[in-house]
Structures are given as structure tokens and as C-alpha cells.
Amino acid sequence: MRKLSYYCLIALMSVSSFAWTNDLSATIQANNNKYIELFNGGKAVQLSQMFTEDALYLNDGFSIIQGRKEIAKQLKLEMSAGPATITLKTVELKLDNRTATEVGVWEVTIKGEKSNEKILGNYLVVWQKQPDGEWLIYRDVINYSEKHQTL
Secondary structure (H helix, E strand, C coil): CHHHHHHHHHHHHHHHHHHHHHHHHHHHHHHHHHHHHHHHCCCHHHHHCCEEEEEEEEECCCCCEECHHHHHHHHHHHHCCCCEEEEEEEEEEEEECCEEEEEEEEEEEEECCCCEEEEEEEEEEEEEECCCCCEEEEEEEEEECCCCCCC
């Protein structure tokens, strides 16, 4: 009987963990969709609200940016390159208590007068769960790559 109880407990924990991971995956996907919408709309200040107050933003070729206000300035600078669209694809998502680590690939298309320029890269985002249950970006590391590398 004890074995049966033990196996039932393990099964229940596995199902709960799976459901929680699926909920988290859906939440992160919704956050990514919001990020895409704000980025594509050139809304740097609103986009910066998706970061924690003490967030770090690490982008190839730039100094480490700390804090929501400074991240907004950096995003405005990046968006000043011209009209652009971004796509994001999560490759891996891991949960650890109050944080979730997302690894993915991105593609930005900068719209030119005669042609479009595509820039590819990889990212690592540490999401942090806030006391109100909202997930915000705590760390965002971005790099460029000629080809997407997936796991």
C-alpha cells in the first residue's frame, strides 16, 4: 500500500510539474508576443516596462546596460536604425523557483528603401516572477550569428 501511495504521489507531482511548465511556456510565449508587438511598433519605453527595475541588458558591441530607464534609451537607439520587425523562437525553457531561463533565436528585418536587411542572433533571457505573479525580464543577453544555432 505504501508503494502505491508513493507512486501516486510521484505521478501527481509529475502531472503538476508538467502542467506548471506548460502554463509557464504559454506565459513566456505571450510575453514574447507582447515584446514582438512593442518592438515592431517602435515603442521602446513601453517595451522597457517588460524588464525589472534592476534588469541587465547585454547586447553585442555595447556596454552592459542596467536599469529600466537606461534599457529604454538603448532600445530607442537600436530602433533608430529604421523600421524593423523582430521574430523570436524559444529553443529551451527551464524553470527554477522564481526564475525561468529561456534560450532562443531571433531575427530582425530592417526595412530599407530598396531592400531589406536581415540580422540573425541568439538570446538568453532570465525571467523573474514578481510578487504579483507577473514574469519580467531580469537578464537579457543577445548576440549576433550568421546562422541560427539550435540545440
